[in-house]
Amino acid sequence: SAVISQKPSRDICQRGTSLTIQCQVDSQVTMMFWYRQQPGQSLTLIATANQGSEATYESGFVIDKFPISRPNLTFSTLTVSNMSPEDSSIYLCSVRAGGSTDTQYFGPGTRLTVL
Template sequence: SAVISQKPSRDICQRGTSLTIQCQVDSQVTMMFWYRQQPGQSLTLIATANQGSEATYESGFVIDKFPISRPNLTFSTLTVSNMSPEDSSIYLCSVEFLAEAGELFFGEGSRLTVL
């Protein structure tokens, strides 16, 4: 298992601004992912955060809007750029260990409200 810390846990942002969400894991992990969950909806995969290289984005998500960094095996950031009210959502960091493939561990999420 893992302890996954996300910051901020929640924030209220102004339209047009950008916010960076941090995800810190207490042990080295193989895979790190970023998901978005809009109110009452399921989770949507934004991208896979690759260590030392560009993230792999899912259809409908682009690097200019959601730049992602992963400088090492325990840390990643997701930036939501030029925010609009449609970006109001919960953003979740998740990790997977090689030894436990198929089992994801999630952070508590970052709830963003864009005014």
């Protein structure tokens, strides 16, 4: 299994500002993902962040709003830019285990509130 940590665990931000969320994994992983979970909802995939290539964004998410960095196999950042109250969500980092299982593990999440 993989142990994933995220910083910050929660934050309250003002409209129009940006927040960068960090994700650290205790082992090298190829596939890393960022999800959003709006209040009371399920998880929605924002983008896939593989090391050495640009992040791939899902429909409805764009790089200008959610820039992602993946400098190495254990670390990634997600920035939520020019925030509005609609961005208030839990943001989750996730990695997929290698081998034949394809098990996917999640970090503890970052709870973001935008005022």
